[in-house]
Each structure stands twice: as structure tokens, then as C-alpha cells.
Amino acid sequence: MKGYSGFSLLRNALSGHKHWPRAWRDAVPKKHYDVVIVGAGGHGLATAYYLAKYQGIKNVAVLEKGYLGGGNSGRNTQVCRSNYFYPDSGAFYEHSLKLYENLSNEVNMNMMFSQRGVISICNSRHEMEQFRRWANAIQMNGIDSEILSPAEIKQLIPEINLDCAFPIWGGFIQKRAGIARHDAVVWGYARAASDAGVDIIQQCEVTGINTSDSRVSSLETSMGQISADRFALCAAGHSGHLAAMAGLRLPITSVALQAMVTEPVKPIFNVGLMSPRIHVYVSQSDRGEIVIGGGADIFNSYAQRGTLPIQHENMQALLELLPIFGRLRMMRQWAGICDMAPDVSPIVGQTPLENLYVSTGWGTGGYKAIPAGGDTLAYTIANKQAHPLIKPFQLARFSTGRLVDEGAASGVAH
Amino acid sequence: MLRINCPWCGTRDQNEFRNGGEATVLRPADPQSASDDEWADYLFYRNNVKGVHQERWLHSFGCRQWFIATRDTVTHEFVDTHPLPVATGLGKV
Numbered sequence: 001m002k003g004y005s006g007f008s009l010l011r012n013a014l015s016g017h018k019h020w021p022r023a024w025r026d027a028v029p030k031k032h033y034d035v036v037i038v039g040a041g042g043h044g045l046a047t048a049y050y051l052a053k054y055q056g057i058k059n060v061a062v063l064e065k066g067y068l069g070g071g072n073s074g075r076n077t078q079v080c081r082s083n084y085f086y087p088d089s090g091a092f093y094e095h096s097l098k099l100y101e102n103l104s105n106e107v108n109m110n111m112m113f114s115q116r117g118v119i120s121i122c123n124s125r126h127e128m129e130q131f132r133r134w135a136n137a138i139q140m141n142g143i144d145s146e147i148l149s150p151a152e153i154k155q156l157i158p159e160i161n162l163d164c165a166f167p168i169w170g171g172f173i174q175k176r177a178g179i180a181r182h183d184a185v186v187w188g189y190a191r192a193a194s195d196a197g198v199d200i201i202q203q204c205e206v207t208g209i210n211t212s213d214s215r216v217s218s219l220e221t222s223m224g225q226i227s228a229d230r231f232a233l234c235a236a237g238h239s240g241h242l243a244a245m246a247g248l249r250l251p252i253t254s255v256a257l258q259a260m261v262t263e264p265v266k267p268i269f270n271v272g273l274m275s276p277r278i279h280v281y282v283s284q285s286d287r288g289e290i291v292i293g294g295g296a297d298i299f300n301s302y303a304q305r306g307t308l309p310i311q312h313e314n315m316q317a318l319l320e321l322l323p324i325f326g327r328l329r330m331m332r333q334w335a336g337i338c339d340m341a342p343d344v345s346p347i348v349g350q351t352p353l354e355n356l357y358v359s360t361g362w363g364t365g366g367y368k369a370i371p372a373g374g375d376t377l378a379y380t381i382a383n384k385q386a387h388p389l390i391k392p393f394q395l396a397r398f399s400t401g402r403l404v405d406e407g408a409a410s411g412v413a414h
Numbered sequence: 415m416l417r418i419n420c421p422w423c424g425t426r427d428q429n430e431f432r433n434g435g436e437a438t439v440l441r442p443a444d445p446q447s448a449s450d451d452e453w454a455d456y457l458f459y460r461n462n463v464k465g466v467h468q469e470r471w472l473h474s475f476g477c478r479q480w481f482i483a484t485r486d487t488v489t490h491e492f493v494d495t496h497p498l499p500v501a502t503g504l505g506k507v
Contacts, residue, residue: 240462251458253435254487299433300487302464307490308415309429342458399454 003108023187024194029201029223033061035381036219036228038206038242040064041073042182042367043359044234045189045200046374047381049107052196054375055382060198061228063221065205069186072236075304075336076367077259077281077293079272081118081177083138083145088392088404089345090141092372095389099371100180109188111180112286118177118272121153121321123166127277135172147172156271157322164320166278179272179283185370209246216246216356230381232357237302237337239360248351250360251398252339257296257364258306260314260333262325264288273321280317290325292318296338296364306335338363343403348373348390349380357381358395416490421497422477434470436460437482463487471495 002008002021012020035051037044040062051057064070080100082093104111122131131147138145148171150162162168194200201223208220209231218227233242237254265288274281280294294314297306311333319326341347341361346369348359359377362369376387386394392404416428442448442456467487472480484494 238464240460241464244461249455249459249461251454251460252462253460254462254464299485300436300462300467300469301490302488303490307428309427398458399450401450 004110023191024200027061027194027199027201029061029063029199029204029221029226031225031227033199033226033228034059035230035232036060036226037062037232037234038219039071039234039236039238040068040190040200040202041071041234041236042069042185042189042370043236043362043373043377044232045186045193046370047232047234047359047377048198048200048374049189049193049196050375050378051382052193052198055378057382058197060193061226062193062198062200063204063206063219063226064200064202065222067202068190068200069183072336072338072362072366073182073186073370075259075334076182077283077291078179078182078285078367079118079177079281079283080113080180080368081174081272082143082368083118083120083134083172083174083177084141084406085134085137086404086406087141089406090138090143092376092389092393093368094141094143095375096369096372097176099375100368103180103185103188103371107188107192109184109191111184111188113178113180114286115176115178116271117156117173117175118274119148119153119156119171119173121168121171121273121275123164123168123275123277125169128169131170131172138174143174144176145172145174157269157273159269159322159324160273161321161323164278173271177272179285181286182367185367189370189374206242206245209242211246211353214352215354230355230357232359232377232381234359234377236360236362236366237339239339239358241302243351243358246351246353246356248353250347250358250395251342252347252360254300254302254337255296255298255340256301256303256306256335257293257338258310258314258333258335259291259293260311261285261289261291261331262328263331265290265328268324269322275317275321278317278320280314280321282318282322289331290328296340297335302337304335304337306333338366340364342398343405344407345404346373346390346393347395348377349386349394351395361393416492418471418483418492419495420473420476420479421481421495422479423473426473426476430473430475432472432474434472434480437468437470466493
């Protein structure tokens with residue numbers, strides 16, 4: 001791999017951009033690998049990268065039924081933050097945010113990571129009381145958070161309508177939170193993983209999982225049978241569907257979460273904003289589009305589109321808070337299939353099958369967890385024991401009752 | 415907009431309904447002797463079917479009756495809706 005740099009940009013510009021090397025190899029699947037990862041989204045690719053780069057396991061394949069980053073990695077709203085309530089979640093997501101801070105250097109790809117601050121606002125007195133508790137808890141976790149008055153919010157977001165349907169009582173900001181370009185995260189990890197020896201195999205759908213003696217022996221795929229010592233499922237909303245092929249059930253329900261963007265405009269909105277109460281989150285991408293998300297559709301779904309009433313609610317909330325955007329036209333709308341766990345926390349680690357690992361339960365917030373999810377799952381697979389940061393997030397917690405109930409602290413109500 | 419056929423009220427817009435999850439979840443037959451794993455299975459684990467799925471819906475802004483729908487989770491097509499068997503006196507689900 002030739003590194004990307006100012007010098008390489010200049011050299012390729014002068015030679016007519018004809019000599020850029022391919023970003024990653026299009027690999028042909030081998031018969032056997034040390035580790036096979038299903039799903040070439042952010043989590044799968046990051047896991048492969050950390051396995052190859054830091055855990056010394058280079059004989060790794062990542063299988064993808066569609067194209068690279070074509071699932072939730074390309075469908076999220078790019079927000080990275082670590083303002084979680086419980087210490088377990090705070091430690092994990094803070095690790096992720098710190099990895100994001102150095103990710104451009106780590107994988108030699110510009111992530112356009114912009115720590116512009118993310119503001120959560122509240123729209124009632126009682127919610128404000130909850131927010132003070134939440135903001136304090138975040139500080140106790142050693143993570144930055146500051147309470148904002150309505151006037152301070154207005155100063156940061158001059159366009160905001162403080163007297164909206166549910167008037168704004170205040171909020172808090174995590175200044176180190178921000179957005180990173182999601183395609184770059186996927187491509188960056190793919191390129192660095194491929195360079196470290198990982199085989200990335202697209203258009204390769206897993207159609208069956210062969211097991212014997214509580215172990216997975218091989219996968220049936222559209223490109224033939226592939227065996228491995230260890231397997232990891234990093235398939236987000238399709239985790240349950242895949243697990244069923246191995247005869248497992250998961251505490252996961254798949255729902256569609258929509259997002260949409262307006263036509264691009266000049267920079268006007270330089271923070272991330274979310275309202276759990278009237279349920280919308282909004283930021284402006286580097287391309288100038290206003291990126292809008294909100295609540296999930298409330299029924300099981302594997303259709304990546306979502307329904308009209310939710311779009312309607314998102315728009316209502318947006319226009320209450322930011323009436324100035326009423327003049328913009330909507331350009332695109334889509335949905336990703338979110339893997340919701342009952343406590344809205346991830347499930348990362350070993351399954352009842354000895355050599356099968358899952359990375360699921362990321363729900364509506366998997367994007368911000370990509371670096372830490374990959375790092376900790378790679379450690380877990382390589383050392384055959386859970387990384388300390390994901391010990392609280394094992395599948396067994398649903399039997400022991402030690403849930404990490406982040407429903408409220410995920411930033412939006414589910 | 416989904417159009418959902420309530421077995422009591424007829425076809426209405428999805429905004430009038432709440433989804434109640436899988437219709438095939440069964441409470442442990444003998445709660446006193448069920449193990450932690452059996453409770454976890456009942457409370458948290460789901461089939462999460464990709465394809466034709468049996469689920470409960472509540473017509474919350476209508477007759478406020480629960481009913482069972484058979485719906486494809488990939489296409490969102492409703493194949494069938496029918497009343498809860500207990501509501502028609504035909505026994506358990």
C-alpha cells in the first residue's frame with residue numbers, strides 16, 4: 001500500500017491521476033482461515049484490522065453479501081459521542097471516541113473527524129432535572145459534559161426556536177463529540193486491513209452455518225464452503241437471521257431506523273443537535289446537506305426503507321426547532337436495519353457455540369462504536385477471553401439479570 | 415403508510431396502531447421451576463424472523479383490541495389479521 005499524503009496527491013495530480021493504486025485487494029476466498037468475519041461494515045472491517053495489526057492474526061477473511069459498507073455503515077448519521085449514563089457504557093464509548101480522535105493517522109485516511117460538539121436539549125422541567133443527573137453522571141465517568149441554559153443554546157445555534165411546541169428548558173453539550181465521514185471510516189479500515197493481509201470478499205453471501213460438537217466447523221457461502229478456527233458475526237440487523245443458521249436465538253429485534261438529507265447548502269449549522277423529547281437529531285455534513293434522523297419504526301423490519309408517519313414526525317420536530325430549514329427541499333431518505341437489544345446496549349463476545357463470536361445489539365448507535373467494537377472484539381477473539389471493556393456486554397447478562405439499561409442515555413428515546 | 419386491517423374495525427392507517435412484538439412468545443409453563451435461562455428466553459430472546467412473521471398489534475386509537483397479524487418483515491405486506499383466540503373463545507394462542 002502506498003500511503004496517502006500531500007506528496008502522493010501532488011505526484012498523482014502531476015501524472016494525470018492515472019497511477020493511484022487500488023485501495024484494497026479483491027480477494028478470492030481460500031478454503032480455510034484462522035478467523036472468518038461475516039459482514040464488511042465498520043465493525044467487521046475494524047475487527048479484521050485490529051486482529052491483523054495488533055493481535056498477530058493475519059489469516060483473516062471478511063465476507064460481505066453486498067458491497068463494502070452498504071449496510072448501516074453507509075446509512076447512519078455520522079455522530080460520534082460518549083455521553084452515556086452508566087460507567088460501563090461511558091468507558092467503552094469513551095475508548096471509541098479516543099480511537100476516533102486518532103483514526104485518520106491510524107489508518108492513513110482522512111476521516112474528516114470534526115469535534116464540533118453535540119448538544120442534547122430538553123423540552124420540559126422534569127426532563128431538565130433528568131438531564132442534570134445525566135450530565136453529572138457523564139462527568140463522574142470522566143467524560144466532558146456541560147449544562148447549557150437556553151440563552152447559551154441560542155448563542156451556539158442562532159437559528160433555534162426556543163419557544164417551540166415544547167419550549168426548550170436547557171440542555172447539555174459534549175464538546176468533544178462530533179461527526180466523522182462514514183464512508184471514510186469503512187474505506188479506511190478496509191484499506192488498512194487489506195494491507196495487513198486480510199482478505200475482503202464482497203458479493204459472498206453466507207447461506208448456511210455448519211456446526212458439530214458445539215462448534216462451528218464451516219460456512220456455506222455463495223462462493224463455496226469456507227472453514228475457519230474461529231468465526232465472528234458482525235451483521236447488525238441480520239445477526240439474528242445468521243445466528244438462526246447456527247441454531248441460535250439472540251435477544252435481538254430488528255427494526256428500521258430512517259434518516260434523510262436536504263439539498264446541500266453553505267455552512268449554516270456547526271453543531272450536532274438532538275432532542276430526545278420531540279425526537280429529532282440534526283447536523284450538517286461536509287457536503288452541506290442537513291442530515292436528519294429521529295425515531296425508529298416500531299415494528300420488526302428487514303426492509304431498508306421505513307414508513308411515512310415517522311418521516312412526518314421527524315419533519316414536524318425539525319421545523320418546530322429550526323423553522324429556517326422549512327425552505328429546504330428533501331433530497332434523499334433511507335433506512336438501516338437496527339439490531340435492538342432489550343437494554344439498548346451492545347452484545348459483544350462469545351456465543352454458546354465455543355468458536356462463534358457475535359458483535360450485535362448496536363441498535364441505533366453502532367457507528368460511534370466502530371473503533372472500540374473492532375478493537376475489543378479482536379482482543380476477545382485472539383485471547384479467547386472478553387476484553388475488560390466489553391465484559392459487561394456479554395450475552396450471559398440476560399440470564400444473570402445484570403443488564404446495562406442505556407435506553408434513556410442513548411440520546412434519543414427508543 | 416401501512417394500511418392495517420383490524421379484525422374488528424376494518425382497514426385503517428398505521429398511525430392508529432401499536433406493535434406488540436412476536437405473537438409466539440410463551441410464558442414458562444411452570445414459572446416456579448423455570449431456570450434463569452428459561453426466564454431469559456421468555457423475556458428477552460426472540461426469533462426475529464426475516465420473512466413471514468406472527469405478531470401482535472394493538473388498535474390503540476380505535477377499538478383498543480389486541481389482535482394477531484401475519485406480516486412479511488421484508489416486504490411489510492400483511493398476509494392476514496385475526497382476533498386473539500381468547501377473544502373469540504377458541505382457546506389459547
